[in-house]
Structures are given as C-alpha cells and as structure tokens.
Amino acid sequence: MTSLPRLGFIGLGLMGRHMAGHLVQAGYTVTVHNRSRGAVAELVAQGAHAAAGPKETAANSDVVITMLPDSPDVEAVALGSNGILAGARRGLIHIDMSTIAPPAARRIAAAEEQAGLENLDAPVSGGDIGAKNATLTIMAGGKQDVFDQCMPIFETLGKKITRIGDHGTGQIAKACNQIMVAAQMVALGELLIFAQKAGADPRRVVEAIQAGAAQCWTLDNKPPRLFAGNRSPGFKASMQLKDLNIIINSAKTYGVPLPTTAVNAQLYNALIAAGLGDLDNSAIIGVLEELAHVQLEIGD
Amino acid sequence: MTSLPRLGFIGLGLMGRHMAGHLVQAGYTVTVHNRSRGAVAELVAQGAHAAAGPKETAANSDVVITMLPDSPDVEAVALGSNGILAGARRGLIHIDMSTIAPPAARRIAAAEEQAGLENLDAPVSGGDIGAKNATLTIMAGGKQDVFDQCMPIFETLGKKITRIGDHGTGQIAKACNQIMVAAQMVALGELLIFAQKAGADPRRVVEAIQAGAAQCWTLDNKPPRLFAGNRSPGFKASMQLKDLNIIINSAKTYGVPLPTTAVNAQLYNALIAAGLGDLDNSAIIGVLEELAHVQLEIGD
Numbered sequence: 001m002t003s004l005p006r007l008g009f010i011g012l013g014l015m016g017r018h019m020a021g022h023l024v025q026a027g028y029t030v031t032v033h034n035r036s037r038g039a040v041a042e043l044v045a046q047g048a049h050a051a052a053g054p055k056e057t058a059a060n061s062d063v064v065i066t067m068l069p070d071s072p073d074v075e076a077v078a079l080g081s082n083g084i085l086a087g088a089r090r091g092l093i094h095i096d097m098s099t100i101a102p103p104a105a106r107r108i109a110a111a112e113e114q115a116g117l118e119n120l121d122a123p124v125s126g127g128d129i130g131a132k133n134a135t136l137t138i139m140a141g142g143k144q145d146v147f148d149q150c151m152p153i154f155e156t157l158g159k160k161i162t163r164i165g166d167h168g169t170g171q172i173a174k175a176c177n178q179i180m181v182a183a184q185m186v187a188l189g190e191l192l193i194f195a196q197k198a199g200a201d202p203r204r205v206v207e208a209i210q211a212g213a214a215q216c217w218t219l220d221n222k223p224p225r226l227f228a229g230n231r232s233p234g235f236k237a238s239m240q241l242k243d244l245n246i247i248i249n250s251a252k253t254y255g256v257p258l259p260t261t262a263v264n265a266q267l268y269n270a271l272i273a274a275g276l277g278d279l280d281n282s283a284i285i286g287v288l289e290e291l292a293h294v295q296l297e298i299g300d
Numbered sequence: 301m302t303s304l305p306r307l308g309f310i311g312l313g314l315m316g317r318h319m320a321g322h323l324v325q326a327g328y329t330v331t332v333h334n335r336s337r338g339a340v341a342e343l344v345a346q347g348a349h350a351a352a353g354p355k356e357t358a359a360n361s362d363v364v365i366t367m368l369p370d371s372p373d374v375e376a377v378a379l380g381s382n383g384i385l386a387g388a389r390r391g392l393i394h395i396d397m398s399t400i401a402p403p404a405a406r407r408i409a410a411a412e413e414q415a416g417l418e419n420l421d422a423p424v425s426g427g428d429i430g431a432k433n434a435t436l437t438i439m440a441g442g443k444q445d446v447f448d449q450c451m452p453i454f455e456t457l458g459k460k461i462t463r464i465g466d467h468g469t470g471q472i473a474k475a476c477n478q479i480m481v482a483a484q485m486v487a488l489g490e491l492l493i494f495a496q497k498a499g500a501d502p503r504r505v506v507e508a509i510q511a512g513a514a515q516c517w518t519l520d521n522k523p524p525r526l527f528a529g530n531r532s533p534g535f536k537a538s539m540q541l542k543d544l545n546i547i548i549n550s551a552k553t554y555g556v557p558l559p560t561t562a563v564n565a566q567l568y569n570a571l572i573a574a575g576l577g578d579l580d581n582s583a584i585i586g587v588l589e590e591l592a593h594v595q596l597e598i599g600d
Contacts, residue, residue, distance in 0.1 A: 102498055125512035137512035141500075162508035164500050172500035173508045176491035180514035183487035184480070186560045191476035194547070198402055198554040200441075200464050200472035208462035208473045212425040212437035213535075214480035216516030235513075247494070254498040257591040260486045263563050291557040 004028055007153070008061030010054055010077055010084075011098070012039035015124070015131035016067035019097070019157050022134050023065075024048050026156045031060045054080070055087035063093045063153065070242060071104035078108050090116035093146060095153070097138075099123045099178075099239075101246045102171040103253050109142065109167035118146045121167060123174035124158060127235045135159045139177070141169035175250060178243040181281070182264040184218035185240070189285030192226065193292050202296070203227060222282040229298040231283040238277030240284075241268040304328055307453070308361035310354055310377055310384075311398070312339035315424070315431035316367035319397070319457050322434050323365075324348050326456045331360045354380070355387035363393045363453065370542060371404035378408050390416035393446060395453070397438075399423045399478075399539075401546045402471040403553050409442065409467035418446045421467060423474035424458060427535045435459045439477070441469035475550060478543040481581070482564040484518035485540070489585030492526065493592050502596070503527060522582040529598040531583040538577030540584075541568040 004027060009020040012034035020043050024030050030048045033056070034040050040050050051057040054077045058064050064084050068074050074096055078084050084094055094112055096105065096119070109119035120142035130136040136158035140147055147163045154161045164173045195202040206223045209215075225231070244265035251258045270287045271277065279286070289295050304327060309320040312334035320343050324330050330348045333356070334340050340350050351357040354377045358364050364384050368374050374396055378384050384394055394412055396405065396419070409419035420442035430436040436458035440447055447463045454461045464473045495502040506523045509515075525531070544565035551558045570587045571577065579586070589595050 125509070125514070127513075137508065139505075139508045160508070160511040162504065164504045164508060166499070168498075169500040169504075172495055172498045173505045175498075176495050176500075176505045177509040177512060177514045179491040179494065180484070180487045180509065180516065180519065183483040183560075184514075184516065187480045187483035190556075190558045190561055191479040194479065194551060194554070194556045194558065195472055195476050197556045198468075198472045198475075198550065199466070200469040200476075204462065204464045204469075205439075205473045205476050208437070208439045208460070208464060209425070209477040209480065211460040212477060213427075213517045214425070214477045214484075216480065216484065216518075217513045218516075219480065250498065251494060254494070255592060256490075256494045256497045257588070258490045258494065259567060259591070260483075260560055260563050261490055263560050267559060288557070291559070292555060 005062035006060060007031070008051070008057035008064035009067070010034070010057055010064065011067035012043060013067065014128045017042060018128070018131040019067060020048060021046055022156050023153070031057050033057045053082045054084050055082045058084040058087035058092060061092065063095060063150065066094070066096045066098055068098045071100040074098050074100050075104060075108060079111055085112060085115055085117065088117055091118065093118040093120065093150065095120045095122050095150060097122050097124055099174050099243055099246070100171060102168040102175065102250050105141070105171045106168040118143065119167065120146055120150060121170040122154070123170055125174065125177050126158070130158070138162070139164055139170045139173035141165060141167050141171065175243070175247045178240070179247060179258070179261050181218070182240060182244055182261065182268070184216050185281050185284050186264050186267055188218050188222060188282065189288045192223070192285060192296055193288045193294060196297060197292055197294055225280070226282060226285060226296060227298065231279045233278070234280035234282070236277065237268060237271050237279050237281050237283055240281040241265065241272055241277070244268055305362035306360060307331070308351070308357035308364035309367070310334070310357055310364065311367035312343060313367065314428045317342060318428070318431040319367060320348060321346055322456050323453070331357050333357045353382045354384050355382045358384040358387035358392060361392065363395060363450065365395045365397055368398045371400040374398050374400050375404060375408060379411055385412060385415055385417065388417055391418065393418040393420065393450065395420045395422050395450060397422050397424055399474050399543055399546070400471060402468040402475065402550050405441070405471045406468040418443065419467065420446055420450060421470040422454070423470055425474065425477050426458070430458070438462070439464055439470045439473035441465060441467050441471065475543070475547045478540070479547060479558070479561050481518070482540060482544055482561065482568070484516050485581050485584050486564050486567055488518050488522060488582065489588045492523070492585060492596055493588045493594060496597060497592055497594055526582060526585060526596060527598065531579045533578070534580035534582070536577065537568060537571050537579050537581050537583055540581040541565065541572055541577070544568055
C-alpha cells in the first residue's frame with residue numbers, strides 16, 4: 001500500500017459514526033454500511049460512499065473496520081453469506097474494533113486467515129467522547145507487520161495505541177480494562193452511599209481521598225456528574241454489563257475464577273433489571289441506593 | 301498556644317515511629333509511649349522523652365497523638381484507668397491518627413469532650429513510606445477551630461490535609477478510601493491472572509490500559525513489584541482486612557449494604573487464612589492464583 005488504502009467501515013453507532021468521520025476527513029476513500037440508514041446518509045454527506053451490505057463494502061476496500069455491538073454481530077458480518085469474507089480479495093485486512101469475546105475474536109481471525117485475509121482485533125476504550133475527539137485508547141492483537149501497516153489508521157482514531165500480542169489479545173486487554181473500570185464504578189457507588197449515610201459529606205470525602213492510594217480515573221471524573229444529578233451516558237450501563245458478561249464467559253473458557261467481577265456483573269444485572277441500562281455506567285450507584293434505601297444528595 | 305504545644309505520642313509502630321521522629325525534628329517537645337520499649341529507646345535517642353504510660357504522657361502534654369492498631373486499643377489508651385483522660389488537664393487535645401471504626405471514634409470524642417478535652421479523628425493514608433517522607437494524606441473529623449489549631453502538627457506529617465466535618469468523619473473518609481483501595485487491589489489481581497491464563501502478556505496489558513478509564517494508583521504502582529516477585533509490604537494485607545472489617549461492621553451500624561466490599565473482605569480473609577497476612581495488600585493476587593491454579597509469571 002503506497003497510496004492510501006481504500007477503507008470500509010461497518011457499524012455507524014454512537015462511536016462508529018465519529019470514527020468513520022475522522023477517516024473521511026483524513027482523506028481516505030471510505031465505503032460505509034450500517035443497518036439503520038440514517039447514519040449512512042450522514043457519512044455520505046461528509047464524503048463517504050454507501051454500500052448495500054458487508055459483502056459490497058469488502059469488495060470496494062483494502063481494509064474493513066467493524067464497530068459492532070457484540071460477538072454474534074461480528075461473526076455474522078465477517079463470516080456470513082453476505083459478509084466481509086464473501087466479498088473480500090485475498091490480503092484484505094479486517095480490523096475489528098468492537099468489544100467482543102476473546103475466543104470469538106480468535107475464531108474469526110482463524111477463519112479469515114484460512115481464506116487468505118488478514119485480521120486484527122483492536123477494541124478501544126474512551127467512549128463516545130474519545131471517538132469524537134480521536135483520543136481513543138486502542139488495544140490490538142494480531143501480526144506485528146499487519147499492525148504496523150494499519151498504524152496510520154489507528155493514529156487517525158486514537159492516542160495510546162498498543163499491540164499486546166497475537167490474535168485475541170486486544171480483546172483480552174479490553175476485558176482486563178473492564179474488570180478494573182467496573183471495580184472502580186461499584187466502589188465509587190458504595191463509598192458515596194456509605195459516606196452520606198454515615199454522616200460525612202461525600203464531596204469532602206472524594207476531595208480528601210482522590211489525592212492518595214484511592215486515586216483513579218473514575219474518582220477524578222464521575223463524582224461531579226453524580227453530584228449534579230447527571231446519570232446520562234458516557235458509557236452505557238447496558239454495554240458495561242455486556243462487557244462483564246464477555247469477561248465472565250471467557251473466564252470460564254480460560255479457567256479463571258473472578259469472584260469480585262462476578263458480583264459486579266450481578267450488580268449491573270440488577271441495574272438493567274430496574275430498566276436503567278441506558279444510563280451511564282456510574283449509575284450503578286442506583287442499585288446501592290435501592291439496597292440502602294437512600295438517594296445520593298444532589299447539589300452543591 | 302503562642303509557643304509550641306508540648307506533644308505526646310503513643311504508638312511507635314511502623315508508621316508512628318517516623319511520625320514522632322518528624323515532630324521531634326520539627327522542634328516540638330515530644331513525650332512518647334509504646335508497649336514494646338525498643339521503639340521508645342530509638343525516639344529518646346532522637347531527643348524525645350519517655351513516659352511510663354498513656355496517663356503520664358498526657359500529664360506532660362498539651363496535645364496527645366495516638367497511632368494504634370484498632371478501636372479497642374484506642375479506647376483503652378484514651379479512656380482506661382491509666383489512659384489519656386486520667387492524666388489530662390482540661391483543654392488537652394487528643395488527636396487519634398489510628399484507623400478505627402467511625403462509631404468508636406465518635407464514642408471516644410464524646411467521652412473526652414464531656415470531661416473537658418478536645419478530640420480530633422485524623423486517620424492517614426500513604427503507608428510507612430508516606431510516614432517516613434512526611435507525605436501522608438490526612439482526613440480529619442472534629443471542630444474547625446481545634447483542627448485549625450493543630451494544622452502546624454499535621455503539616456509536619458503530611459501533604460494533603462482535609463477536614464471532612466464533625467467527629468468520626470475522618471474515619472468515614474478513611475473507610476471510603478479503603479473501599480476503593482481494596483477494589484483496585486482485587487481487580488488488579490483478577491485482571492493479571494485473567495490476562496496471563498487467556499494468553500496475553502500481563503505487562504503489555506497493564507501498559508495499554510493504564511492510560512485510559514482503568515487508570516488508578518494501584519495500576520500505576522503495584523504491577524512492577526508483582527512482576528518482580530516482590531510481595532513484601534508496603535501496606536500489610538492483615539491491616540487491609542482489619543480496615544475492611546471496620547467498614548463491614550460500620551456498614552451494618554449505618555445501614556449500608558456493600559456487596560462488593562464484602563466479597564473483597566472475604567478474599568483478604570482467605571489470604572490471611574493462608575498465613576500470608578504479613579505480605580503487601582497487593583498479594584491478594586495469591587488468592588486468585590490459588591483459585592485459578594496458576595502463578596503469575598515473574599521476570600522481564
């Protein structure tokens with residue numbers, strides 16, 4: 001690839017539409033596909049080309065990026081009868097930037113490589129804001145030379161870009177990321193409710209502890225939103241549960257008991273059962289409010 | 301207090317001995333007491349005076365600091381027949397910098413105030429290194445004017461000093477700190493073992509995720525030690541469990557169910573049951589190694 005590769009982009013959701021937009025703006029020829037057509041029209045207005053489906057997207061591309069909800073979506077789009085593999089020339093690179101199960105990522109990579117395609121799993125962290133500002137953290141698995149070839153694409157989308165190792169290891173890193181993120185979110189909820197009900201101002205507590213060993217991204221970023229009564233996403237609680245379920249299932253595959261992550265998954269399960277899955281992942285505090293029969297006080 | 305107040309310091313353990321040393325070096329007259337006498341001799345060599353017990357320490361002091369293992373120790377030293385209250389003049393300030401149960405802190409403060417003494421609860425975060433380098437995070441509860449009066453003492457010992465609110469709120473903040481610290485420690489153990497057993501290099505995973513939403517003090521500081529095979533404290537796992545037990549008991553007092561902290565407490569319980577309580581709190585990964593029948597790989 002001496003000139004710019006022709007790109008395909010499948011999955012123009014909350015994050016995908018921003019990512020595809022950055023690639024168009026960077027000068028790539030981008031063919032897009034999405035199940036609901038509104039997002040396609042948006043991207044076409046920015047200069048992208050519309051395809052009828054994944055197969056046609058692949059037929060017009062050297063590199064196809066997928067940004068889809070879950071493992072079955074990616075398996076269908078990659079390997080289905082109207083999928084990427086059905087439309088691809090040999091040597092096409094499929095970069096899956098969705099968050100899916102590591103064993104599924106490995107299955108898809110194996111099937112594509114057997115058919116002469118290349119594959120990278122490259123899930124991201126940073127949410128819709130990271131997608132919008134092109135500041136995503138990208139964790140990749142696959143061959144080093146394929147990763148190197150795709151670096152200009154990654155650099156158009158993100159800031160911290162790391163190849164972990166072979167196929168699936170990007171998804172494993174993303175799973176590890178979500179183990180820690182969920183732990184921080186639940187701990188934040190528990191400590192805010194504990195502080196308030198025990199008689200200490202949660203705002204003062206956060207201020208005191210965020211300078212020490214409790215410091216974390218969640219403690220730096222989420223309390224101001226919660227104290228303002230803002231539980232809108234951000235990163236949806238339903239997606240956090242999806243990721244936790246991936247982890248719990250993969251943990252079984254790889255023989256790794258995860259006692260605390262399992263409890264955190266069940267707390268998100270409770271949040272979704274309460275009909276609150278469209279809120280931010282920090283809204284997990286709502287489950288703890290229910291359990292403690294109290295509401296976090298709002299305001300200054 | 302226009303001249304420097306005369307200080308008492310009771311509890312010359314891993315942290316207390318450094319803290320008392322800083323106060324001596326800052327020019328305070330410091331009377332010390334400790335059950336085991338070796339540490340007393342050390343401080344006397346630095347210029348402190350030795351007392352026979354808490355009562356005699358209080359009799360020679362305007363401000364008495366306690367730095368003791370747990371609630372019953374502080375209650376005995378403060379309110380016992382040979383305690384601070386028994387030896388104190390009216391107006392003496394007792395600063396308890398131990399980590400104890402918030403309800404116990406409130407009981408002690410009430411008893412001392414009724415006898416004409418002043419009280420602050422002012423637990424710390426930062427471990428023996430923070431004590432040694434005078435960089436402790438200090439979370440205080442009690443009257444504003446008493447806190448203000450003691451600020452020069454706190455500034456000799458720590459960096460980030462916050463008054464949360466009334467009596468007990470320093471201990472509540474410390475409990476909140478430990479909810480988050482334990483969550484990070486357990487999540488770190490789970491994700492490192494998950495990464496390794498799923499086939500991704502835990503070092504690369506840590507490098508990738510510490511730039512994003514998973515970022516935290518624990519992820520910044522503990523992996524290099526674990527990868528080097530170093531599980532020595534730092535902050536002892538047995539003390540982490542002590543603090544978690546304080547939280548679980550207080551959570552019952554204040555009516556705050558803490559499902560994930562409860563699991564984390566049981567994992568530390570398992571670590572202590574395995575005879576590993578003298579290791580660092582990051583050694584909780586050992587329990588997860590047991591569960592997954594694997595050991596974290598050491599070396600570069």
